[in-house]
Amino acid sequence: MKKRVLVACGTGIATSTVVNDAIENMCKNHDIEAEVIQCKISEIAQYEDSADLLVTTTVTKKDYPFPVINARAFLTGIGTEETEQEILDALKQ
Amino acid sequence: MSDLHIDETLILDNMQAADADDVLRTMAANLYDHELVEESYIQAVIDREHEHPTGLPTKGPAVAIPHTSKEHVRQKTISIGVLDEPVAFGIMGEEKETVPVELVFMLAMDDEHSQLSMLQQLMSIFQDETQLSFYKNTKDKTKRKEALIDTLSLSRQGGETR
DSSP, X not given: OOEEEEEEESSSSSHHHHHHHHHHHHHHHXXXXXXXXXXXXXXXXXXXXTOSXXXXXXOOOSOOSSOEEEOTHHHHOTTHHHHXXXXXXXXXX | OOOOBOOGGGEEEXXXXXXXXXXXXXXXXXXXXXXXXXXXXXXXXXXXXXXSOOEEOOSSSEEEOOOOOGGGBSSOEEEEEEEEEEEEEEBTTOSSOEEEEEEEEEEEOSOSSTTHHHHHHHHHHHTOHHHHHHHHHOOOHHHHHHHHHHHTTOOTTSSXXX
């Protein structure tokens, strides 16, 4: 089944754009069918019932019914492999 | 969407700042003085940093990439602040942890999706110790400006960048 991945930063401008692209490429490389939606943190609520995963560069104060993964690694290059693995594991569930 | 504006007056060397707010205020006010952002940008970028910190630990000098939403931006630009002494910034995605930041890349972005390659290039600087040290240590603003333009693959024919 197609997975729905949310990518969010505070304003939805700078960092999520980079993360968005990284995840799309990663899914392509691993033959994972995913719809990647770039949004603001404040817009997550509307996807709460339909999303499978949230990848974010910012603090989330709320509990969501899906896993939340910090995507800072995509920006700094530190720990990228671990983060990718985390995302893959979450999507394969 | 406007062209990306980069010039030496947006590179602030030897910055001395009491805290992150101080750094942001100085850099944002400078952008406002150059009529690249609205006055509202100054407080907006400070508020956003409180809510969504942008400090990034790297393999070299730590960086921060403060930014805010596009309604405060007049012209797309990047300002670089080089701090004399590291200043604590919150780490992106962490609630309380901070990182001693030495290099600040303040982004003023006016379009949400069409600047991916530019941002990716910028991130490539953060992943490269040598480049980070260069930005931190070189005293030559022109060289730094040119390095940034090269890295971001911008055309130098753009008039204002010359």
